[in-house]
Structure formats: structure tokens, C-alpha cells
Amino acid sequence: MNGGRGSPDRTPSPRADACVIGSGPAGALVAHRLASRGYNVVVLEAGPRFDPDSRTDRMERAIRPGDARSVWDGGGERDAFSSSGERFYPLNAARVKGVGGSTLHWQGMVMRLHESDFRRASRGEGDADWPVDYDDLRPYYVAAEEALGVAGSDDNPFGPPREEPFPLPPFPPSHSDSLFAPACERLGIAMHSVPNARNSEAYDGRSACVGYGTCQPVCPSGAKYSADVHVRKAEREGARMIDRAPVGRLATGRGGDRVEAAVYATPDGTEHRQEARQFVVACGGVETPRLLLLSENDDHPDGLANGSGLVGRYFMDHLFAGVFGTLDRPTRQNHVGFLTSETHQFYDAPGRAVEGPDGVAVPASDADLAPFKLEFFNYAGPSPVDLALSADEWGDDLLASLRDAYGNHVGVGGLVAQRPRRENRVTLDPSRTDDHGNPVPDIQWSLDARARRTIERANAVQRAILAEMGAEIGGAVGPTDTGPAFHHMGTTRMGTDPDESVVNPRLRTHEVANLTVASSSVFVTGGAMNPTLTIAALALKAADHVAADL
Template sequence: MSVDRTPRERVDVCVVGAGPAGSLLAHRLAEAGYAVVVLEAGPRFDPERRIEQMGDALRPTHGRPEIWEMGGARDAFTSSGDRHYPLNHARVKGVGGSTLHWQGMVMRLHERDFSVATREGVGADWPIDYDELRPYYAAAEDALGVAGASDNPFAPPRAESHPMPAFKPSHSDSIFAQACESLGIGTHSVPNARNSEPYDDRAACVGYGTCQPVCPSGAKYDATSHVAKAEEAGTRVIDRVPVQRLEHDAAGERVTAAVYATPEGETYRQRARQFVVAAGGVETPRLLLLSQSSQYPDGLANSSGLVGRYFTEHLFAGTGGRIEQATRQHHVGFNTTESHQFYDDPAAGTDEGIPSAGADADDLGAIKLEFHNYAGPAPVEAALADGGWGDGLRERVADAYGNHLAVGALIEQTPRRENYVGLDPARTDDHGNPVPEIHWGLDARTERTIRRANEIQEAILSELDAERTWQVGPENTGPASHHMGTTRMGSDPAASVVNGQGQSHDLSNLWLAGSSVFPTGGAMNPTLTIAALALRTAAHIQKQV
């Protein structure tokens, strides 16, 4: 069937990107009565295919990007800098964005995260504080549907209970809990954007265990939920229309149109009163850089020269092994227990067995400890990779499965100007545009933080008398695929791209939504903050329109 991808007349707000930020914002504005159009570069995926996608994900012959059709000229990129950046490993272009395959953990940033420069002398302070974002955090938890409990003594203050009760700790969590208690480490539940009971017309989680890269049951939140709500409220969502550039008026003060291409080779201009770019931490700065003009030769909204700069990630640190008891690995496909004890003060030790780091807290970034109940091979994965049959296969699967566990961690990366998303004119995509160049590396502070996390992890496994079988440290760490910081917010137009509401300093009707506006990233999974900021930006756009 042919799809009408022609532009709409009389549009109040044009949103670029149908991920969590774009869909939540579009829904709020449409619900308030505004005419909204959403332009999405990728396709609509059929939810009926998710069982098939799960089967593909379990087979060793299918790479993770392939499950969500990532790759090829459309998604080409260049990686430069000290470390290779695997951009396509964990992103999705399509209606729903990367929430189609995310892990689903949703934490609020701590109060210290909004003022790291003042407190610790690194990075940049946010132009807003936790209290300003706090009501939007609560609204975001209701919108996404978060299962959680108020049992985290290290979390920032909150007045509201979570919409759903927390998931019960996994079997391996109970093993970790004993070791952590002996070492003086406090543990607590993990807030998850997946249903522990029916919520918002979605069923409760049934435990497929393939949360990444696909939730077949739909119990885990993804942004298609708010895309559907936005469409019910009157929003028009057009898929497979990558925006090529933004155009502005003669004065260079307002965006006038988003120029987009269709699968049929047509090019159209969507005009609107307000424009929101919510295309993620890589494609958002890329679009602004592609939108250069005689008045903006360095790209749109880039008078500060910071569009694409301060590309920031979360790093993974982990230590795993085997113990002499059953861990029931992979019975749960997501984290149910964490510890934020070393978040605000990663250098602190405990009287029961964790030594202090021998460094000032300012010399280390935040650490979020995660207790992985999905360490080691899953039985289906082991069987499919083995390729054998019969009793021999059963014995090999039994030997590979059942007593693995691991302690992971998300590590804060110190923002640095030399980490950036730029354009590579030597390589073009399927529309002839320069592909994004990811220039990325680690600094000494981040490497020290990873080593500190490894020390704590080693102490926990030692307390369990575990045989350590692997470790991810500074030498072999990788990114968590949380793209942050490339269009940072701030009060000073010379040192930021947008203000505290997400509005461009340069063009009054251009707004940016998503993790690209984070001045710092802390060590918390970013999606809840993305959602909270999007709802806050929607409220400010309503005042403008």
C-alpha cells in the first residue's frame, strides 16, 4: 500500500525523531490541541514479528544490529580517536527508536550530577537542578510505567511511590546480598520500565529473558506506546523520511522548514511554527552540522562552536566468575538488584572489608554497581552455538550453564571537548550526505574510576569464593551506547547550544530534546532523564506557541 508522505499545512510543531523524547513531546503537545507532525528516518516495525525477531536474536548466526535492520549505507559512520566506537551495535532507526531494544532500567540522576563542576571541579554544571526536574521525573515514571520501590537509601529524595511494585530479586541476587552484607555494601531494588503487573494496556512481564535486543511480549516500555497515543490525539507520524537539513529565514532567527526525503526519491519541506530535533546524541548534532548556510557556515545553532562537542558515554566495568552453587543464570533478563553506595563518594571504603580508594572523591567519577543475573551463556544460546546432538550436547550445556555470576558497573565519563560527533566528507550515506564521525577516547579520571569499580567487584567475588573467569577493565572496556552531551544545555550562549528549557540560543523556534543536551551524564541510565526533560520542554513550547 502506498503511504502519503507529503507535508501537512498549518503545523504548529514539527518533531524530528520518533524515539522516547520525540514521541512523549509530540503526545503532550497534540493532547493540548496543537497540530504536530513527526518525521522519522526509519521504518515502522511490525510488533507481530517480535517472536520471530527473538528467535533470530537467539541464533549465533544473527548479529545484534541485524535484528533491527541496522547497517549499510543508510547507517554508515566513521570511528576515529583513541578507541573504536561501535555505533550501530546498539541503536535503532525506526518508530520507537532505541527503546525498541533497550534494557529498560530507569533511574533518576542524583543531586550531585547537576553540579559536578561546582562540587568536583570537572565538567559543567547544569542550568537546572534536581528540584526543578523532580516533578517531571514523577510524570515520566507514570508515562513509561515504572516498577520500583522506595528502598534505595542512596537515591535522591522523592515523594511519590512508583506506579508499579518492584520485581522480586533474582536467585543470584540473594547470593550477592549475603556477600554484600558481609562487606558492608548496601543493596536495593532496580526501577524498571517494564510491567510487574498489567499497566497502560500492556501485560505483565512473562520472562522471555531476551530483553535486549527484543521484548516479544511488549511488557517492557517502548516509545511506540506514545507514538500511538500521539496519533490518537491527532499527530501525524511519517516514517522512512530522513530529514536532510533544516532551513531558516533571511534573518537567521527562525527555522522555516525541515527538508526530508522519501523512499520514492521525492524531497519535501515541512513548514511549522516550532521545530524540535529529537534524533539522539549522534544524529541530532549531525543534522545541525548538515544544515549549514551562509549565515551559519559551521552549522545551525552552532555560534558556540559546541555542536557535536563533548560527546560523552557511560563505560562498562565488570568482573565475572563461577561458584560452587546454582545461580540460575538467565532466569531473568534484566537487573533486579543494584548498589548506588559508591555513586556520590566512589573513594569511600567500608569498615567490613572494602578499602578506601586512596584518592579524593574528586579524582573519581560516579559508580553504579549492577548485580548481573544473566552472566554466562544461556542454555538455548549454548545449545545453538554447540551444534551437536543428544547426550553429549546435554552434558556440554549443563557444564556451561548454571553457576555463573558477575558484578557489573556503569561508570561516569568525564566530558571532554576533544570527544565529538562530526562529519566525514570522505564517506557519504545513501542520500549523499557526509556520515557521522565519532571521535572518542578515555581520560585518566574515567580509567581510574573503572579500576576502582573492578576493586570493589573483586572483593565481592572473593567473598563468594568465586573462580574469577573474566574482567572488563580500562584496557578492554566498551561504551554502554548512551550518547550524551553533543548539544549541551547551559545559561551562557558562548558555552552551550541550548538553554535550560532545550531552546536554541541562536534560533528562537528551534528546540532540542534528548540526551544530547546533557552537560554531564553521571552513571545512571539516561532514558528517564530524557523523558523528564522532554516533558519539561513540551511545557515550555506550549508557552511559546
């Protein structure tokens, strides 16, 4: 036993078929699929296993100011990072280290990439196509939707073709959506439902959503999918989960063409080696390249599987664009913390004109623009309880202020795609180390003119919608103050040419025979769709390939 009396056993398993590093959605799904096929699986997770009963307390932390503890116990020396790029990258704002990973925090929006996303270079929009296409991923998308329990409706006229209904019925549109609908109809903008990894009815042993309204950063009811679900399923199939076991490096054998062991530390400071036949790195778009870079050795002097020099390069995120305003009537915001309507109408036609009853609201553009999608907010404006807890008045004065501040806000948000660029990258910062003495990740991130231009374009459409509703525009998030959606992608890109990519279409690294990457880091382009469903689909695909080799 390791770690002293009462501590869980964190010593390595003597015989493992597969070692999975990371227990977010990718790692959890890989572990479950392999374990359910009878393989001996060990999962190494840097963070802790959270008690599900602690989630309500974490929700209170999220709502109430004054508690220095982060909702999911992140930050500190363990999660230290640098951001030396043109724009500061707030890495810890939305990531969770622990069993379930950042799905504990996420919003839970799960769209498939569009067919065009796999062919951006062929469309003249990027430097590379994906080496797989939509049809290759299609069966895995179906399986991923079933695994996560996606509530949705096949009502998106702009989405990719589907073959089966969603596992769960969609969340019906909100009252707020009904305020947008007439204006959008007059402008020729089609609204449609949002696929949610959130139970619209009981599913897979988890309850239906009960409306806490705090989906991001925590769902106390467990109705929102989080990857700890599949960790538990994997464990029931015989997989072994070792938490608080950060992997510091992957050690290769003679010749460097196979990983022999994942070298990890336990809370008491002991270093262990987990050996396995196959290794799957599933640590997201930042920690995955970091681990490969930390694993440099004589055979891999620039980092493991980094003969191309591309490990860490082409870091991408989605950029937020939004316009907000107020109406002269109640809009019923903040009852729930999720979205029920959006539009993908501009995704493959970002320059299309918007025309309304009074003429052209947004002229057509032939400028080079990126895909973007628009989201109709159900939580625009302040939440009364948030306001109350930070107010400097109380009693009747406070109530009057709350009534004045709440009730008539509207907002249209959106995500804008970012083209892969070599200079956007994750490297190691040798000047700064984490709690185990390993150099921290340095995120170098910037926006190009195309992204800025597209954010302006999204803002123009958003303003046109609010104007058509008769809203008084109150503010906008544009190119200057945009921020990331915390969708880390692209740092171990997939491809067929070992000089131009890190992993092959089987998600196996070109240079290390038993090393697979299951992560958004393999994305060649990121589109403007929330990435987790594609992460899940790729993870299931990766698991099939690993199983075939075991």
C-alpha cells in the same frame, strides 16, 4: 498521495504547529504532550514503523546465529558512520532507527540522576554545572515515571529524594540476588532494587512481563516500555507520523533566526519540506548534532545554532566495568533478561573503603574518581540455548557440555561516568555519505585517566564482593577492554551562556528562536545513571516550553 499506490501519504502537512524530528522516547513524548493539548503535530522518523507482531521473529534472530539480518533491520548505507577517535565507537551496536527508536532495543533501566550530577563543577569534578537542578526536573521525573510505567521501590538509600511511590511495584529480588546479599551485608554494601521501565503487572494496556529473557534487544510481549507506545498515543490525539522520512537539513528563513522547514526525503527519492511554527529535534546524541551540522547555511556557516562551536562537542557515554566468576552451587542465571538489584553506594563516594570480616577488602582512596554504580547480574554466564546453537557436538555429548557450562555463574557489572571533554565529539565525515548523499557522523571518542582509574576502582569492589561470596574469579572487563553503554550524551549541551552552550534551560537553541532540542545531547554531564528517564523528563519539560510559545 506520495509514493505510489498502496504507500502511505508522506507528503508534508499543510499546517503544522510543531514538527518533531525523531520518534524515540524524547520525540514520542513531546509529540504526545503537544498533540494532547490540541496542537497540530507532525513527527518525521528516518526509519520504518515496525509491526509489533514481528517481535517474536526478531527475538529468534537475536538468539539464533546465522541470520544476517540485524534484529531491527539496521546497518547498511543508511546507518553508515565513521569512528576516527582514539577508541573505536560501535555506533550501530545498539541503536535503532524506526518508530520507537532505540527503546525498542534498550535494557529499560530508568533511574533519576542524583542531585550531585547537576552540580559536578561546583564539586570540582567538571567544567560546568547544569543550569537546572534536581528540583527543577523533579515534577518531570514523576511524569516520566508515570508515562513509561516504572516498576520500582523507594528502597535506595543513596538515591535522590522522591515524593511519590513508583507507578508499579518492583520486581522482587532474584535467587541470584540472595546469593550476593550475605556477602554484601558482611562488606557493608547496601543492595537495593532497580527501577525498571518494564511492567511488573499489567499497565497502560500492556501486559506484565512474561519472562522471554531477551529484553535487550527485543521484548516480544511489549511489557518493556518502548517509545512506539507514545507515538500511538500521539496519533490517537491527532498527531501525524511520517516514517521512512529522514530529515537531511533544517532550512532557516531570512536572517537565519527561525527554522522555516525540515527538508526530508521519502523512499521514492522525493524531497519534501515540512513547515511548522516550532521545530523539535529529538534524534539522540549523535544524529542531533549531525542534523545541526548538516544544516549549515550562509547565516550559520558552521552549522545551525553553532555559534559557540560546541555542536557535537562533549560527547559522553557510560563505561562498562564488570567482574565474573563461578560458585560451587546453582545460581539460576538467564531466567529473565533484566536486573533486580544494584547499589549506588559508591556513586557519591567512589573512594570509600570496603571492609569485611577479614579486614579491609578495598582501601579508601582520595584519588580523583568518577561516580559509578554496581549491578548484580541475573544473566551472568552462558545461556544454554545460545551455547547449543553454536556447539560443534550434539546429542548426549552436547547435553553434557551444556550441563557443565550452565548453572553456577555470577557477575557484577557497573557503569562508570565519563567527564565531558571537548575533544570527544561528533563531526561530519565529508569523505563518506549515507544513502541520501549526506556526510555520515564521525564519532571521536577516548577515555581519560579518571575514567580508567574509576573502572579499576569498580573492578576492585566487584572482586571484593565475589571473593566474599567464595566465587572463583573467571574474568573481568576493565579499563583496557571496557566498552560504551550506548548512552550518547552531551553534544548540544545546555547552559545559560551562548558562548559555552548550544541550548538554554528551556531547551531552546540560543541562536534559532523556534528550534528546541529534546535529547540526551543537552546533558551537561552524564553521571553514571542510565539516561532515558532524564531524557523523558527533559522532553516533557521541552514540550511545556514549546507549548507556551505556540
